[in-house]
Amino acid sequence: MNYLTTKELSLIEDELRSEQLLAKTFNWCASQCEDEEIRSLLEQLAKTHQLNIADLSQYFNRSQMIQ
Structure with a gap:
């Protein structure tokens, strides 16, 4: 399994915001x-970004990926 570093998670969090x-x-x-x-x-553009939020949020729901 590939693990994300703290820095990578921080960058994902910035992108999420x-x-x-x-x-x-x-x-x-x-x-x-x-x-x-x-x-x-x-509205379609907003929906696209909401889907991106859902995709990025998955990384924060996997605490075992933090290295």
Whole structure:
């Protein structure tokens, strides 16, 4: 099994925070948008970042990976 170092986990945590900020920003922008096509695009972008959050969060749920 491959183990992640503390530094690697820290970088993943930083990326997780970035993804959360992007998802929230795109959702907020979508809520302010009156154009349906642009709103749909913004919602899709937010969804993509939310999926990235779920993927990155898996690393924090595996405490045995910390070296």
